Amino acid sequence: xxxxxxxxxxxxxxxxxxxxxxxxxxxxxxxxxxxxxxxxxxxxxxxxxxxxxxxxxxxxxxxxxxxxxxxxxxxxxxxxxxxxxxxxxxxxxxxxxxxxxxxxxxxxxxxxxxxxxxxxxxxxxxxxxxxxxxxxxxxxxxxxxxxxxxxxxxxxxxxxxxxxxxxxxxxxxxxxxxxxxxxxxxxxxxxxxxxxxxxxxxxxxxxxxxxxxxxxxxxxxxxxxxxxxxxxxxxxxxxxxxxxxxxxxxxxxxxxxxxxxxxxxxxxxxxxxxxxxxxxxxxxxxxxxxxxxxxxxxxxxxxxxxxxxxxxxxxxxxxxxxxxxxxxxxxxxxxxxxxx
DNA sequence: AAACAGTGCAACCGCTCTGAC
DNA sequence: TGTCAGAGCGGTTGCACTGTT
Numbered sequence: 001x002x003x004x005x006x007x008x009x010x011x012x013x014x015x016x017x018x019x020x021x022x023x024x025x026x027x028x029x030x031x032x033x034x035x036x037x038x039x040x041x042x043x044x045x046x047x048x049x050x051x052x053x054x055x056x057x058x059x060x061x062x063x064x065x066x067x068x069x070x071x072x073x074x075x076x077x078x079x080x081x082x083x084x085x086x087x088x089x090x091x092x093x094x095x096x097x098x099x100x101x102x103x104x105x106x107x108x109x110x111x112x113x114x115x116x117x118x119x120x121x122x123x124x125x126x127x128x129x130x131x132x133x134x135x136x137x138x139x140x141x142x143x144x145x146x147x148x149x150x151x152x153x154x155x156x157x158x159x160x161x162x163x164x165x166x167x168x169x170x171x172x173x174x175x176x177x178x179x180x181x182x183x184x185x186x187x188x189x190x191x192x193x194x195x196x197x198x199x200x201x202x203x204x205x206x207x208x209x210x211x212x213x214x215x216x217x218x219x220x221x222x223x224x225x226x227x228x229x230x231x232x233x234x235x236x237x238x239x240x241x242x243x244x245x246x247x248x249x250x251x252x253x254x255x256x257x258x259x260x261x262x263x264x265x266x267x268x269x270x271x272x273x274x275x276x277x278x279x280x281x282x283x284x285x286x287x288x289x290x291x292x293x294x295x296x297x298x299x300x301x302x303x304x305x306x307x308x309x310x311x312x313x314x315x316x317x318x319x320x321x322x323x324x325x326x327x328x329x330x331x332x333x334x335x336x337x338x339x340x
Numbered sequence: 341a342a343a344c345a346g347t348g349c350a351a352c353c354g355c356t357c358t359g360a361c
Numbered sequence: 362t363g364t365c366a367g368a369g370c371g372g373t374t375g376c377a378c379t380g381t382t
Contacts, residue, residue, distance in 0.1 A: 014351080014352075015350095015351075015352095015375090015376095016350070016351075016376090017350090017351090036367085037367075037368075038366085038367070038368095049352095050367090050368095051352085051353095051367095051368085052351075052352080054368075054369090055350090055351070055352080056350090056351085058369095059350075059351085060350075060351095087370095087371065087372090088370090088371090089370075089371070090369075090370065090371090101369095101370075101371085102349090102350080102351085102371095103349085103350095105371070105372085106348070106349055106350080107348095107349090109348095109372095110347070110348055110349075111348090
């Protein structure tokens, strides 16, 4: 069916709202309620499209709208919810009293998204951006082979992967590449570590919240669109709290090293090695902040100890804060459908 | 001081969903 | 069950503002 215009566009005003228009709309809604948006402009004496009136009201004029800069707690909530819900701005806004989906969306695109990118985190998947890692570090791995590269294709920039494959192909043809690799310094990555990174397939029964894994991982895939099943599971498995019996969890799981990685560690020449070492050294501190997901949905998340430490105002401080807050747990009893 | 670039945000566009008939 | 209008939603645009050269 064809899409009908929400209103007759001719003669209707567009662009910024004037204070007079705002007053008319506000007064009308205060008396009659929001009601039918198509007939509202005419009844309220506005030369505006009903849709425009609805957006103006819901995004700006509503009395419960909270204006001003987002707090750290709100930002934390947004990032955590986005990691679960994706770009479901209205669902995220429902957990942030006084904030609109449009406002959250704008804030995400103009602030948080850029910050995550600077930290080397993909703002869509909340996963590490391995395409930023030094390709030479990948190539120096003794575990490098065609199957490894194919498995990496999910994470790595396609162009970089293509280059790696070409190099590997050359290696097979004349062994020259292989001898060059052997002449390099011994990589920091220990044997099997590299493959462990790639093979992030933790049995679900290793998880405290295995029920979560079984119940929700499929739903999450919908929000992780281009992420393959295995990778999506891996991300959430690795963000779930391990029990004392979970010592089998590898120490170099990708998400944890990503989330704890400092942005500047990605920029130097041995970023991959450093990242791995950093992960190994910090895995014992694999802690989880209080999650908004474990708080009543009707109230904002409580301040946690980490939040109390980050009340600085610089971008760097926020970067550091974000790297910590990108760790969270999802309680067993969580009804994920509630978020959809 | 002027020109230009970058940034942030309100508003719009158009597709999708939902419920009434 | 199919059609339609209304509403919701995510993505995009345009412009004002600010910073830099």
